[in-house]
Amino acid sequence: MATAHILVADDESGPRGLLRQLLAREGYEVAAVEDGEQALELLRERHFDLVITDLVMPRVDGLELLREVQRSGDATVCMAVTAHGSIESAIEAMRAGAFDYLTKPFTRNALLLQVERALEYGKLQSENRHLRREVRDKYKFANLIGDSPAMQRIYRIVGKVADSDATVLIEGESGTGKELLARAIHYNSRRADRPLVPINCGAIPKDLLESELFGHVKGAFTGATTSRAGRFELADGGTLFLDEVGEMSPDLQVKILRVLQEQEFERVGGTKTLHVDVRIIAATNKELEREVEAGRFREDLYYRLNVVPITVPPLRERSGDIPLLIHHFLEIQNERRGSRCRFTEEAIQALSNYPYPGNVRELENLVERLVVLADDPVIGVEELPPKIRNTPPHAATLPMNLPPEGLVLKEVLEELEHRLIDQALEMSGGVKSKAAKLLGLNRTTLVEKLRKRGLLEEEAKRPAPAPPAG
Structure with missing residues (x-):
């Protein structure tokens, strides 16, 4: 395990030397300075896992040092140590960014326990940052797979809507990647460092779904032995992903509509109104417009959810x-x-x-x-x-029925053209003149279409064959 690096800042040589000695004996790498200005200079040069600072120092004091470390965004944890102990100074130090607060005089054991806790906290914070980076990298737009015109159109919409707070409704058959798109939207938004809380509305019994969404107070129903936060509270500041939203009961749809309109609700059995800042992304494998026409889904909620509609093709x-x-x-x-x-x-x-x-x-x-x-x-x-x-070749066909949400005819025809050209090239063994004949085109037209798709780049780089000798 790597040795932790600790920076001590104290204008009094006695306490500064004692801290350095105690920590060094425990195997820590320790640097000690006389004030906050020297501490900031060292922090600019190298990373420290923990800063232990006195609050009252000349030039740059401990509070300003804490604020500077906080502003830097570095993964350094800070502890405040001072002889001028009071509730007010403790609160001020914590607000400035201190993880914990220790009042002089302190015992060796108290110091080492606080240091251990601070370093463990820093380790967890570092791991969380690493995991968040991994998640954000995983859901980068560049990692979304699909070159078809339909998917490229979806990616353009996702790219535009991600950094807004607009409500998004994703429709598509099961297994088409609706949750992947929802995660891509969240992790490419300004809410990316806040929670993405998913809930499958079709997988939770209707009588429990309200409690899952809004939470409940102790005694709200049989078995509610403690109060519990719901998904809306957990998603505060972030995004709530309502998967299979079309499965919600009409009564619950009314309550969801209120949250979308007012950003407030009460826990089940409670009277206190809670306010949240939550972005909603909803998904369904149903055609909600038809559900509205059939009277199974509220029209006003549908329009609240359908601010930015995305339909994922099968x-x-x-x-x-x-x-x-x-x-x-x-x-x-x-x-x-x-x-x-x-x-x-x-x-x-x-x-x-x-x-x-x-x-x-x-x-x-x-x-x-x-x-x-x-x-x-x-x-x-x-x-x-x-x-x-045993599936016949090219059984996967383009849609022959116009989808309810419509389509971009140019893109569909382009997709059909690409597919037929690919089939013709395959059937002709890659011989362009034969492929052009199968398609009723002249060779020049086919070559131009392939060039526009970037499929002739490698061929263009090859040297022309040498003329026959003689």
Whole structure:
């Protein structure tokens, strides 16, 4: 375990030397300075895990030192030590950024216990920061997988809406990645350092869902032996993700509407009104507009949720993204298991033909299963499940019915064109003149279309073949 580095700042040489001696005997690396100005100079040069500072010092005093460390954003924990002990000075030190407060004279054991607690707190804070960075990196927009026009359009919307507080409604079939989009929105927003609290409204019994959302007071119902905060309180300052929002009962819809309008509510059984600052992202596998027409979902709540609507297409409608997703999930599994599996081109083609009723989640689980059961690092068509091997080529088709939310015709036609060109190139073995004939195009037109997609860059870099000798 790495040795902790501690900086002591005290204008009195006796206490300063004593602190340095006590801490050094415990194995800590200790530097000691006479005032806050010297402490700040050292902090600019190198990192310290803990700063122990007297509050009353010349030039830069302890309170200003605490504030400067706080403003720097460095992962340094601070403790205040002073002979001028009072409740007021303790409160002021804590407000300035001190983790704890120790009054002179203090015992050796009291000091070492406080130091140990402060360092443990700093370690936890550092781990939390590291985990938050990992989560934010995981949900960067660049890590969202999908090149199809439909997904690119969604990513543009997500990029615009993320740093606002606008309510977002994500619709799509189960397994299409609605929660992934919700997390990407949150972790790319100014609320990223605050909680993202998810709740699946369809997985919790209706009679318990209200308590889960709003919390309850002691004695509110049988079994409520203590008061408990709900998801809205836990998400204060952050984002509440209401998954499967279409499953809410009409009574609960009224209460959710009030929170959206007023940002306030009462716990179940309580009378005190609680105020929160929460962004709402909702998701559903139902078409809420039809639920409104059928009288199963409140129209006013629908319009409150539907500020920024996002409809995630099923995987069968963007089969061009399947190879990208396969490689992404394969990379995850290989890294997790230390394996070096790969799919043959024929296997990838067969996987791309399947319509995936379970969408991206089904594909992800399938890739994991194939890697786990693989006897050979090269996974071919023969290793695929029969239902996938027996799927006719290009069974995954573009939508022929106009979705309720509409579509961008240009993008759909572009996707269809790309897919037909890819099929023609595959059927012709990559010979462009044959592919152009299959498509009823001249070769020049086909080459121009491929160039616009960036598919001729490698070919353009190759040197032209040398003319025949003689």
